[in-house]
Amino acid sequence: MTVASSPHNHTSPQDVWYVLIGIPGLEDLHTWIAIPICSMYIVAVIGNVLLIFLIVTERSLHEPMYFFLSMLALADVLLSRATAPKMLAIFWFHARGISFGSCVSQMFFIHFIFVAESAVLLAMAFDRYVAICYPLRYTTILTSSVIGKIGTVAVVRSLFICCPFIFLVYRLLYCGRNVIPHSYCEHMGIARLACDNITVNIIYGLTMALLSTGLDIILIIISYTMILCTVFHIPSWAARYKALNTCGSHICVILMFYTPAFFSFFAHRFGGKTIPRHIHILVANLYVVVPPMLNPIIYGVKTKQIQNRVVLLFSSVTKCC
Numbered sequence: 615m616t617v618a619s620s621p622h623n624h625t626s627p628q629d630v631w632y633v634l635i636g637i638p639g640l641e642d643l644h645t646w647i648a649i650p651i652c653s654m655y656i657v658a659v660i661g662n663v664l665l666i667f668l669i670v671t672e673r674s675l676h677e678p679m680y681f682f683l684s685m686l687a688l689a690d691v692l693l694s695r696a697t698a699p700k701m702l703a704i705f706w707f708h709a710r711g712i713s714f715g716s717c718v719s720q721m722f723f724i725h726f727i728f729v730a731e732s733a734v735l736l737a738m739a740f741d742r743y744v745a746i747c748y749p750l751r752y753t754t755i756l757t758s759s760v761i762g763k764i765g766t767v768a769v770v771r772s773l774f775i776c777c778p779f780i781f782l783v784y785r786l787l788y789c790g791r792n793v794i795p796h797s798y799c800e801h802m803g804i805a806r807l808a809c810d811n812i813t814v815n816i817i818y819g820l821t822m823a824l825l826s827t828g829l830d831i832i833l834i835i836i837s838y839t840m841i842l843c844t845v846f847h848i849p850s851w852a853a854r855y856k857a858l859n860t861c862g863s864h865i866c867v868i869l870m871f872y873t874p875a876f877f878s879f880f881a882h883r884f885g886g887k888t889i890p891r892h893i894h895i896l897v898a899n900l901y902v903v904v905p906p907m908l909n910p911i912i913y914g915v916k917t918k919q920i921q922n923r924v925v926l927l928f929s930s931v932t933k934c935c
Contacts, residue, residue, distance in 0.1 A: 630714040636704045638795045639892040648705035654903040655698040661910035662687040678756035682738045689731040690906035696723045697902040701797045717799035726776040733768035736830045739837040786810045863916040874901040
């Protein structure tokens, strides 16, 4: 499917069909790799949809922390839905072809959801900061109106950051290279196939990563620094533990979200010669299904209210059956 051409034989982006080869070097294991990925994808969708359903239908969960959690669950469903089906089609059915338009659409949604989810994690850190540092003003600060505005800002910011990616890949000249050594489309993967100068793409991608997710991480660290300062001024050890315990789930989710994401980001740009490509791509594949699968499990295990609602829900279903 690769088209041989001279450097001057430019191809219109609309005419390009790309070939996603999956995980380079592990093609013989694609069938087996797809089994755990499919299992994790199913658990991620069911777990997050169930979490959203519980938060929407149960009035006792209509609190700021759970509203932010529902936003996180929605982002996880969308992220896994935008990537896993095509990955599984590649691994099981060798359906590697994808049009330029579909590839750009997938690229946009992946980056859009990632930036939005990072903003939600920052909002959740702010929620914990207010709950621990200003407990008496918690409900007056984080009103429904404020939560709605935070969600709107997260979406608008993500659109503002990610829409230029579409323009940046459409402006490039392509001359026939169409094999992407990945399981899904992302910005630099498309840009590197162009026979054009992609310096602007590299600078914009790196700058936006630092100004969006990089800034989010700094603000999250500041939030938790202030939380720790407040907690260590609490005289009771039991009260300290209780306060920190409410942050445990959020910290786990933060580590799962940012660690593989930044590994993938820096490996793609700076670790091409030191990190085997199949390791990089495998981590990128797991990243879009593992955190979405584990997030509802972590919050389900660590949050008593969610545990109780799940038990009641399944008890009701059992009685009906």
